[in-house]
Amino acid sequence: MIMNQFISIFLAIIVSLPVTGWAEQPDGWFEALKNRATDQELHQLLYEMPKGGDLHQHLSGALFSEWWLDLALAARDDGYEYFTRVQLNNCHPYGHNAFGSSPANLMFHNLMRVNYEALSSCEKSQYRALSTLTEEQKQGWLDSLRLDKPYEGRNEFFETHWQRLGDLLANPWIRAEGIYLNMQAFADEGLLYIEPQIATDGYRTAEGKAIPTDQVVTIFQQRLQARDALATGITVRFQRAVLRFLPDAEQQMVDTYQFVANNWPWVGVNLVGREDNDKGYPLRFLSTLRQLRQQHHGVSLSIHAGEVDEPNAHVRDTLLLGADRIGHGLNLIQDPDTMLLMRHGPYLVEINLISNLLLEYVGRYDEHPFPEYLRTGIPVALSTDDRGMWDSTMTDEFFVAVKEFNLSWPEIKQLSRNSISYSFLEEPEKTALLNLFEKRITEFENRLKRQTRIKLISMNSAPKRGFICRKYDICSE
């Protein structure tokens, strides 16, 4: 979104600035605004604010429930038809695998037709075509992919959301369209760059046949080059992730690393999956990565580390693996030597405030180490992780950060600068985006500073989604 286009479209909301006091200090205009604006006004301002990049997002977790539904229904054009489990008929009364990738009692589990046809008649009777859901079933389906209940948390997310998506994850056209929808949504929020983690294997045709990786890559590359995608103005690079605790995770690392070395715009490799499953401990991958670095160049590492409750050396060990960025880094706060190593250092921690609260790695925001990292010189940036499943936005991440930790204007700008500086973009593109960000943020700042009254575009243009509405009182009329 280009701010200038909208400046003239105002105006729904006016916040008066005080004549003296804050306004006389550098960036006092922002302190004054923060103190006088309602939460709703602050949220709107942060929506309109130009931003940098989102360095930590999983494409399939970044799609909103309603996008999944629309894309699944539209996939009929590509020959795919989906069925979802809407009732349980006790088809396995004397035991079944409740722990595998397709638990027998998981409601709203999704199958494509070829796999539905292979079910027993009892199993079939539990499913219904996605296109024929009642309103109540549709709402249940949408909610089944959101962490929207107080009793839901880490287990619901890790053990049901992905399993539930089921065959929807195997459709590369859905995923490609999801890339575009994300580009559009993040552009609307004023971002310049995203670096989603996106898989290139495990895809199937509507007949159930495996789709070769080369073809998947082409599908994604073509979607990025389509006119509407280019028109968003968003620059995109991809990461590919390895599920860290699998028995063959080393081999997956080899395959993934070689893939990224040879397939632009994939630029980085990540390790994902519950860190409280010790089978995926970081140093498991040390010798594999050392071997890979003997042969390949140009592969960056950003790795989830420290997304656990207990203290351990995962962040330190992950830096030893060669990672330049750490996903989450929550328990870094309990590792003083590594904190000292990272102060004013070259390694960035990708902070995911909403994810950490909903997955209960912090019970409240005053337990979160983000302000300690930010204000002791450990490079940080805000990111959205699986924002489709949190039902939130990048604006919401900034809102939480400003509300809970009283961010200054220079701190806000630094977060966005970091999100470009520490990206895995090639240097010329990085410089260009940093310059573009500086231009946009300076224009935005000057616009706000020049005015004796702050004019926002419209109180209703910022999307107000589930998380922010439940936690803060900004959604009432």
Ligand SMILES: [Zn+2]
């Ligand atoms: Zn993540």
